[in-house]
Amino acid sequence: MAGLKLSGIRKSFGKVEVIKGIDLDIEDGEFVVFVGPSGCGKSTLLRLIAGLEDITAGELQIDGKVVNQVEPKERGIAMVFQSYAIFPHMSVRENMGFGLTIRRENKAQIKERVDEAARMLQMEDLLDRRPDQLSGGQRQRVAIGRAVVRSPDVFLFDEPLSNLDAALRMNTRMEISELHKRLGTTMIYVTHDQVEAMTLADKIVVLKDGEVQQYGPPMDLYHYPANRFVAEFIGSPPMNFLTAAVEQQADGQVFASADSIGRVSLPEFNFVKPATMHLGLRPQYISLGEGPDSHHRFEATVGVTERLGSETLINLKAKDGTKVTAVLPEDVELQADQTVIFNFDVNKLRVFAI
Amino acid sequence: MSTSIKRGNVAGWLMAGPAFFLICLFLILPFFMAIWFSFTDQRLISPNEPEFVGTRNYERLFGMSLLTLDAQTDESGAVKMKDGEPVYPRLRSYTRDKDTYPEYFRKRQWFTIDRSDNRRTFVLASDIVFLKAVKNTLMFVAIVAPVQSGLALLLALLINQKVRGINIFRTIYFMPVVISMVVVSMLWRFIYDGQNGLLNNILGFLSFGYLEPVNWLGNTATALPSIMAMSIWQGVGFFMIIWLSGLQTIPPTLYEASRIEGASGWQTFRYVTWPGLRNTAILVMIVITMQAFTLYPQIAVMTSGGPLDSTQSIVFQMVERGYEKQDISGGSTISVFLFLFVLTISLLQGFLTRKKS
Ligand SMILES: Nc1ncnc2c1ncn2[C@@H]1O[C@H](COP(=O)(O)OP(=O)(O)OP(=O)(O)O)[C@@H](O)[C@H]1O
Ligand SMILES: [Mg+2]
Numbered sequence: 104m105a106g107l108k109l110s111g112i113r114k115s116f117g118k119v120e121v122i123k124g125i126d127l128d129i130e131d132g133e134f135v136v137f138v139g140p141s142g143c144g145k146s147t148l149l150r151l152i153a154g155l156e157d158i159t160a161g162e163l164q165i166d167g168k169v170v171n172q173v174e175p176k177e178r179g180i181a182m183v184f185q186s187y188a189i190f191p192h193m194s195v196r197e198n199m200g201f202g203l204t205i206r207r208e209n210k211a212q213i214k215e216r217v218d219e220a221a222r223m224l225q226m227e228d229l230l231d232r233r234p235d236q237l238s239g240g241q242r243q244r245v246a247i248g249r250a251v252v253r254s255p256d257v258f259l260f261d262e263p264l265s266n267l268d269a270a271l272r273m274n275t276r277m278e279i280s281e282l283h284k285r286l287g288t289t290m291i292y293v294t295h296d297q298v299e300a301m302t303l304a305d306k307i308v309v310l311k312d313g314e315v316q317q318y319g320p321p322m323d324l325y326h327y328p329a330n331r332f333v334a335e336f337i338g339s340p341p342m343n344f345l346t347a348a349v350e351q352q353a354d355g356q357v358f359a360s361a362d363s364i365g366r367v368s369l370p371e372f373n374f375v376k377p378a379t380m381h382l383g384l385r386p387q388y389i390s391l392g393e394g395p396d397s398h399h400r401f402e403a404t405v406g407v408t409e410r411l412g413s414e415t416l417i418n419l420k421a422k423d424g425t426k427v428t429a430v431l432p433e434d435v436e437l438q439a440d441q442t443v444i445f446n447f448d449v450n451k452l453r454v455f456a457i
Numbered sequence: 458m459s460t461s462i463k464r465g466n467v468a469g470w471l472m473a474g475p476a477f478f479l480i481c482l483f484l485i486l487p488f489f490m491a492i493w494f495s496f497t498d499q500r501l502i503s504p505n506e507p508e509f510v511g512t513r514n515y516e517r518l519f520g521m522s523l524l525t526l527d528a529q530t531d532e533s534g535a536v537k538m539k540d541g542e543p544v545y546p547r548l549r550s551y552t553r554d555k556d557t558y559p560e561y562f563r564k565r566q567w568f569t570i571d572r573s574d575n576r577r578t579f580v581l582a583s584d585i586v587f588l589k590a591v592k593n594t595l596m597f598v599a600i601v602a603p604v605q606s607g608l609a610l611l612l613a614l615l616i617n618q619k620v621r622g623i624n625i626f627r628t629i630y631f632m633p634v635v636i637s638m639v640v641v642s643m644l645w646r647f648i649y650d651g652q653n654g655l656l657n658n659i660l661g662f663l664s665f666g667y668l669e670p671v672n673w674l675g676n677t678a679t680a681l682p683s684i685m686a687m688s689i690w691q692g693v694g695f696f697m698i699i700w701l702s703g704l705q706t707i708p709p710t711l712y713e714a715s716r717i718e719g720a721s722g723w724q725t726f727r728y729v730t731w732p733g734l735r736n737t738a739i740l741v742m743i744v745i746t747m748q749a750f751t752l753y754p755q756i757a758v759m760t761s762g763g764p765l766d767s768t769q770s771i772v773f774q775m776v777e778r779g780y781e782k783q784d785i786s787g788g789s790t791i792s793v794f795l796f797l798f799v800l801t802i803s804l805l806q807g808f809l810t811r812k813k814s
Contacts, residue, residue, distance in 0.1 A: 155713050176719030188710040192732040201728070202718035253718070 105166030105179060105256035105289060106131040107152065112161035114147055114313075121147050123313040124161070129291070129306075134283050137293045138300040138336070139310035145293040148310070149259050152291065153182050166256060178257075181250035185262040187242045189234050189249070196230040199248045220251040223285070224278070240271045247279070251286075258290040264299065276302060297337050301325070309333050331455040334383050340416060342383045342453075343427045349454065350377035359454070363421035364401035367449055383453035386416070389429035391437075394446030402444055403427060405437045419445070494789035501783035514790040520583035521567075522560050524551060528575040536575050543575050552581065587791070590762075590769035593681055597688075597770065598749040605689045605749075606696055606741050613700035614730075627701075631694040638691060642758035645687045649673035649759075674760055677767040684755050684768060692748065696741050703737030704730065739810045743803055750799050771795050 107129040114122035121144045129135050137145045150156045152163065154175035163170055170178050189198045197204070199220060200213040221227045226244050234242060243263055250258055260279070264272045280303055283290050294300055300307050301321045309316040309324065309332070317329040321337075328334035334342045347361035349369070357372040359382055367382070393400060406418035406426075415435050419427040429445060437443060495514055499507040528536045528543035537544040551561045564581035567588060571577050582588050616626050633641060648655040651672030660668045673683040707730065715725050753772040756762060762769040762777070771791060779788025 153717060155716070175717045180717065182714070182717050184710045184714065186708065186710050188708070188714040190711060190714075190728065190732070192735075193728075201715075205718065205720050205724045205728070249714075249718075 106133075107257065107289070107291075108162075108164040108167075109152075110162045110164075112148070112151060112163060113159045114144075114151055114156060115159045120159075121313050122151065122159075125313075125315055127308060127315065127318060129289060132287050132289055134280075134290045134292065134303060134305045135308060136300040136304035136306075137291065137308045137310055138295065138297055139316075140336075141295055143310045144313040145295070145310055146261055147313075149182075149261050149291060149293050152257075153180055153259050154178050179255050180257045180259055181253045181255035182259040182261065183243070183246045183250050183263045185265055187234075187239075187246045187266075189242055189245050191234050193234075194230070195226075195232050195234070195237070195245050195248075198234070198245055199230075199252050201249060202253045216252050216254075217248075220248045223251065223282070224248050240267055240275060243267065243275060244278075247282070251282070256289065258288055260290065260292040262294055263292075265294070265296075272299075279303065297339065301337070307337075309336060328383070328453065331381060331383070334453060334455065338385055340386050340428050340430070342385050344455075345382045345384065345421075345425055345427075346457075347380060347382050348377065349380045359452075362423035363425040363427070364399065367399050367452065369449065369452060369454065371450060372454065379457060381455040381457060383455055384427075384447060384451065386428040386430040388447045388451040389427070389431075389445050390447065391429075391431055391435060391443065391445060393444060397448070398446040399449050400444055400446045402442055405439055405441045405443060407439070408437060491789040491792050494786045495793045497786050499786040499789075501780065501785045503783075507786070510786075514786055515794075516583075517787075518584050518587050518790055518794065520564065521588075522564060522581045524548075524561060524579045524581055525572070525576055526579065528577070543577075545577055548579060548581075586762075586766055586769055587771075587774055589766045590771050590774045593767070593769055594750060594752055594771045596681065597685060597752050598746060601685055601688055601749045602742070602745045604685075605693055606738075606745050608689065609693045609696035609741070610700045610734075612693065612697040613704055614726075616697070617701055617704045627698075630697055633691045634694040634698075636691075638754040639758055641687070641691050642755045646674070646759050649683055649687075651675055675764055677765050680760055680764060680768045684752075684759060688749075688752070688755055692745075696745060699741055699744075700734070700737060703734045707733035739806070742810075743806055746802060746806070747799055750795065750802075 107127070109125050109127040109129075112122055112125045113120065125148065127135075137148060139145055147156065151158050152165075154170070154173065158171050165178055165180075190201065193201070196217055199217045203213045203216060217230070218227070221230055224244055224247060226241070226248060229237065229241055229245070234245070237245065243266075247263070263279070264275055267275060276299060279290075279292075283303075292299075292303060304321050306319060307321055307324055308318050311332055317324055317333045324333060324337045328337060328342075331344070335344075345361045345363050347359035347367075349357065349359045349372075351357050351373075355373065357369045358366055359369055359380070360366045361382060390398075401421065403419035403421050406420055409416040409418075410433075413433055415431045415433060417429045417431055417435075417437060419429055421427050494507075496509060496511060497507040498510050498513075526545050528545055531537055548566060551558050552564050553562075555562045561581055564583050565585050567580045567582045567585050569577050569579050612630055616623055616630065650657070651670060651674075654670075654673070656673065657668075657670040661670065671679060673679050711729050711733070712725065715729050720728060751772050752770040753776065756768055756770050756773040757776070760768040762773055772795070775788045775791040775795070777788075778784045778791065
């Protein structure tokens with residue numbers, strides 16, 4: 104069991120700086136997800152923590168000890184790779200017990216630990232198989248089992264589910280979540296899939312170009328994204344952005360005027376300088392019709408309708424042509440090219456600098 | 458549609474034709490001719506029509522007999538001694554007497570085994586030079602194959618690293634491979650020279666003149682080992698590249714996983730690298746064995762089989778008989794033997810290394 108502390112971590116490959124100064128505090132037992140677009144440095148950051156890459160600058164502490172110069176095996180970590188990285192010529196049992204075997208633990212104890220991990224992951228029937236007799240999901244389970252057998256202080260996962268199909272991904276995701284609940288061990292999990300991040304994490308770290316954009320619990324990031332990047336990345340379908348001129352009236356009230364949806368009051372803001380800004384509105388907050396009086400209304404033309412079963416995505420075109428997506432209840436029927444009135448709660452609007 | 462396939466086929470055959478013809482002419486035809494010649498008395502140039510002789514050529518190559526003789530005694534019944542050795546009857550009286558001893562006729566002594574009771578078994582063979590060639594070739598294979606492949610693997614492991622300038626090392630180690638074996642042999646003749654050879658000079662210098670110069674190629678004890686050493690040096694780069702290609706098929710994440718699990722260098726080799734090299738190892742072993750069996754240019758350039766037949770090799774004998782002595786049927790017989798022998802060994806290797814399911 105251990106917490107982690109990253110202070111000013113930097114990593115360069117040659118002249119290219121990939122990780123540009125990261126400060127993070129990860130508490131003992133937390134499930135933290137690194138999420139971000141491809142190439143943002145998630146894997147690199149995880150590998151720095153694992154000790155597979157040298158830290159260029161900054162300090163990494165695990166369980167209160169600086170481990171910059173400590174070998175991976177001494178860091179108390181276990182890692183699960185996207186490509187499974189299970190040894191092809193060993194049986195599942197040998198794979199899972201590998202770390203103990205090379206430490207020359209006694210056979211009975213290895214067997215006991217492997218059996219226990221296999222029971223926890225419900226894979227006892229796989230123990231005598233070889234990796235080429237396993238499906239992708241089972242292989243990943245072996246890799247997770249190998250990590251469990253080590254009983255590490257910190258689990259590191261690098262996109263462990265991205266080679267699995269959708270149904271299996273959901274299953275395994277839940278199993279990982281259960282594993283965390285049962286073991287209570289600190290876990291760091293890398294993914295580019297925001298759904299995985301939202302469902303698994305106690306806290307999410309959104310990365311972009313080697314910098315932390317925001318760090319916090321999933322719903323904080325969802326409701327109060329720190330910038331437009333986070334707003335766009337978290338939540339599906341992505342947030343709508345509308346350009347608006349924001350200004351303050353003589354009475355102190357702040358208003359935004361957008362060509363797309365008209366003039367909206369922003370009760371939560373006490374603004375000073377007039378400027379052009381982006382209004383962010385999640386598709387889920389748009390409803391059909393006039394709505395309550397406190398809601399803002401706007402007209403839009405209906406475009407393509409996409410039915411997902413539990414909900415329906417409608418692509419709208421606002422007055423000035425701005426594209427807006429709305430998520431409406433399942434059975435809603437709207438004619439294409441029809442002009443309809445929609446409404447939303449102004450308190451749900453977010454404002455971002457351009 | 459069907460016509461275009463047929464036309465494509467004709468064009469295809471026309472294009473493959475010249476190569477196919479040449480392969481038949483220079484590979485497949487000689488192969489069957491050699492088998493046929495080995496059962497005749499065909500000579501390279503001869504006015505006489507060749508005749509079918511059955512297995513006579515093979516009998517000549519492999520003809521062997523055992524002859525056990527008692528030591529000679531004087532009138533008193535005591536064993537006659539000369540220079541502290543018991544005296545045995547002259548072998549000539551057995552090997553020149555076709556009528557009394559047809560089985561020993563024209564055979565010569567290969568080696569002897571002393572019995573306890575003043576008896577000695579003489580191993581007689583009709584073609585001692587050939588048998589020596591077989592023995593030398595087997596020794597060559599038995600030493601060169603494992604040493605060369607092991608050394609090549611070691612080099613491959615050393616240069617399979619992400620270090621700046623590693624390509625320079627790869628090039629250097631690979632260089633001898635692209636030089637013809639004939640040229641390499643000529644160069645090494647100077648290195649091994651008995652008087653002013655580079656090797657003698659270096660050894661003398663390093664031992665402050667303590668080590669006497671050795672005539673490496675002129676000595677029955679050192680000639681074959683010297684040729685082995687040179688052959689290993691020349692071919693090691695090639696197998697290094699093959700090992701290297703095998704090493705690079707092992708996914709790097711396996712190494713990372715084993716590093717995280719805490720494997721030492723040796724454990725990583727044993728549990729990750731070596732199992733991952735299985736197929737490469739089979740390939741290297743089979744190729745290296747086959748190559749070692751065809752030992753020839755080194756011998757031809759450096760020793761011509763000498764001194765005292767200590768560096769005779771199967772292929773050298775094959776060429777020597779077929780062309781020097783113009784005995785093409787004898788040479789063919791040796792080549793058929795070599796073919797069957799190497800084939801057997803390769804099949805055996807294939808069988809022993811097959812994947813157990
Ligand atoms: N060994 C390396 N040498 C040079 N550059 C590297 C190396 N490893 C990673 N990079 C670079 O660092 C950047 C971040 O890579 P990283 O693998 O961490 O991205 P990622 O966020 O994990 O992306 P993905 O989602 O595609 O896995 C990339 O631009 C990559 O090209
Ligand atoms: Mg990655």
